[in-house]
Amino acid sequence: xxxxxxxxxxxxxxxxxxxxxxxxxxxxxxxxxxxxxxxxxxxxxxxxxxxxxxxxxxxxxxxxxxxxxxxxxxxxxxxxxxxxxxxxxxxxxxxxxxxxxxxxxxxxxxxxxxxxxxxxxxxxxxxxxxxxxxxxxxxxxxxxxxxxxxxxxxxxxxxxxxxxxxxxxxxxxxxxxxxxxxxxxxxxxxxxxxxxxxxxxxxxxxxxxxxxxxxxxxxxxxxxxxxxxxxxxxxxxxxxxxxxxxxxxxxxxxxxxxxxxxxxxxxxxxxxxxxxxxx
Numbered sequence: 001x002x003x004x005x006x007x008x009x010x011x012x013x014x015x016x017x018x019x020x021x022x023x024x025x026x027x028x029x030x031x032x033x034x035x036x037x038x039x040x041x042x043x044x045x046x047x048x049x050x051x052x053x054x055x056x057x058x059x060x061x062x063x064x065x066x067x068x069x070x071x072x073x074x075x076x077x078x079x080x081x082x083x084x085x086x087x088x089x090x091x092x093x094x095x096x097x098x099x100x101x102x103x104x105x106x107x108x109x110x111x112x113x114x115x116x117x118x119x120x121x122x123x124x125x126x127x128x129x130x131x132x133x134x135x136x137x138x139x140x141x142x143x144x145x146x147x148x149x150x151x152x153x154x155x156x157x158x159x160x161x162x163x164x165x166x167x168x169x170x171x172x173x174x175x176x177x178x179x180x181x182x183x184x185x186x187x188x189x190x191x192x193x194x195x196x197x198x199x200x201x202x203x204x205x206x207x208x209x210x211x212x213x214x215x216x217x218x219x220x221x222x223x224x225x226x227x228x229x230x231x232x233x234x235x236x237x238x239x240x241x242x243x244x245x246x247x248x249x250x251x252x253x254x255x256x257x258x259x260x261x262x263x264x265x266x267x268x269x270x271x272x273x274x275x276x277x278x279x
Contacts, residue, residue: 001216002094002263005102010109011061014137018058022048024066026056027110028075032220033087034107035075042099042107049083057132059113062102069114090220095261104263112219116150124148152224154185156194159229159269159279160207162236165250166273167203172246177259180266182225195228203248204239205232213279216265227265229279 003010020026025044028035037043047056047068056068072078079085090107093099120130120139128143139148158181160167168178183198185191192210199207207230216225240248256274259267272279 001265001268002101002105002108003217005062005105008062008100008102010102010105012109013060015058016132016134018066020047020056020058020066020068022046024068025106026050026068026070027059027107027114028070028072028078029111029114030075030087032091032111033089034093034111035079035085036088036093036107037085038088038093038096038099040098042093042096042103043085044103044106045079045083045085049080049085050078051080052078054078057117059110060106062106065106067106067110069110069117071114071117094220094263097261101263108219109217110219112217112222113150115222119151120148151222153222154191154194155183155218155223155225156185156191156198157182157225157227157266157269158195158199158207159213159227159273160199160203160205160232161229161273161279162232162250165252166256166270167205167232167238168247168249168251168256168270169202169245170247172242172244178257178270179259180269182266184223191226191228195230199230202241202244204241205236206234207231208233211279213269214265218265225265227269229269 023046025046035045056070059067059069093107094104123130123141123146125146126144128141130139131142133140181199181202185194195210199205210228210230213227213229218225238248253274256270258271
């Protein structure tokens with residue numbers, strides 16, 4: 001999966017004392033794109049590639065590579081002429097098998113933090129300007145001292161089993177490949193209750209034997225995904241929510257068509273069932 005970057009290792013501890021050097025990487029985002037280039041690697045601009053000195057925010061390190069964030073409305077203007085970098089869609093980067101996985105993971109995790117910093121420039125309580133905490137990864141209001149921490153949204157991925165078949169879906173909008181039931185946890189709800197509700201809402205099915213499989217950070221959408229398998233309980237007639245889905249069907253192991261890349265928890269869970277791995 002995306003975060004399985006061994007033997008590389010992520011060090012995400014906040015450290016306000018870290019200052020960038022000329023060979024440190026700078027992540028620059030615009031919406032769902034990041035400034036980068038794909039050659040034999042996935043390369044990001046370094047500090048020495050920037051056109052002028054600017055204030056950067058330390059994000060994290062992977063091994064001895066340090067990554068900083070540059071917040072700007074004009075990504076291309078921040079670079080020296082002829083740098084060779086351009087805005088690349090993160091989804092397309094994720095589906096490319098060429099770059100090392102840890103660099104793709106850096107782009108996705110960096111976007112998660114970049115979105116949070118972008119959305120917390122001003123206090124949601126009093127409207128005053130926010131500033132970086134000096135002790136932890138948080139934004140603190142300069143007036144009322146309201147403190148905001150990085151937003152991480154919990155969601156579930158659900159493999160519903162019916163004997164030798166699994167429930168495969170396709171979203172009505174966006175992602176076009178096979179998927180599983182999925183959805184965000186609501187206020188006051190356990191993850192297991194989210195599983196029950198989402199399966200009922202999207203497929204009209206009751207489930208039992210809910211069992212946790214694995215989790216995955218998904219910085220592309222600011223999520224932490226929790227994967228569960230469960231069994232259909234009673235009537236297996238699918239009543240699909242056609243506002244959310246364009247297809248939902250019980251699919252035999254041999255008929256499962258996997259997603260085009262192996263970065264997602266969803267794909268790993270489908271692959272496990274397809275290969276007969278006990279779930």
